Amino acid sequence: MENVVSTGSSLPLYGFCISATLAVSAMGGVFAILPAYEADLFGTKFVGAIHGRMMLFPSAAALAGPYLLITFRSFSEKAAIGELLSKISPEKFQSAFGVPMESAHELLASKTLTISKLLVLAPPGTLDPTPHLYDTTMYTLSGLMAMAVIAHSLVRPMKTVAPTVIDVFAFSAVAPDIVGVSSISNAAPATVVSIEDVSHTNKKSPLEVAGDRLVMK
Secondary structure: HHHHHHHHHOHHHHHHHHHHHHOOOOOOHHHHHHHHHHHHHHOOHHHHHHHHHHHHHHHHHHHHHHHHHHHHHHHHHHHHHHHHOOOOOOOHHHHHHHHHHHHHHHHHOOOOEEEHHHHHHHHOOOOOOHHOOHHHHHHHHHHHHHHHHHHHHHOOOOOOOOEEEEEEOOOOOOOOOOOOOOOOOOOOOOOOOOOOOOOOOOOOOOOEEOEEEEEEE
């Protein structure tokens, strides 16, 4: 805003509006792809519970964000009023508000003392500090976003454990009705594969045929 006032060019203002619009519009997209992103990182088995825990933090941010926004703006407003008071003579202040300048805090608490009223008493050429009231808020949010980017860059996908594979050399097709395999014929010379036949039990076999391999489930 200061660049717009000093240079007379509205290009920085347009740049700020466009970047703010893009940042706000990205919020909906993030929540839309979040479940799929979590599934890619941590797998699909517990993605429901993981998504529930992830949503705790946006909920906390939605509650704490407005409070922080108002608090930082209040700090900036008090600092701006203090700077304006330093440029105004005590006589002018008392003539305008009917109380000495030492009572400025009481007037500020009652919303009687505002920046617009002080600008009337300020010397000519005093810049309006209103456009800078959200500077502290924006800097704080930028710092939090930078921390979020760093934390996000440290997240890595979970390592997947490959299934245990028992390679079998040149064996013929295994009958699909066999739950357990007791022997495999046509094996290569000097290769003997024998697995206990569990077809007579009620237990589910931990093996399944995948092409030319026996894979542990």
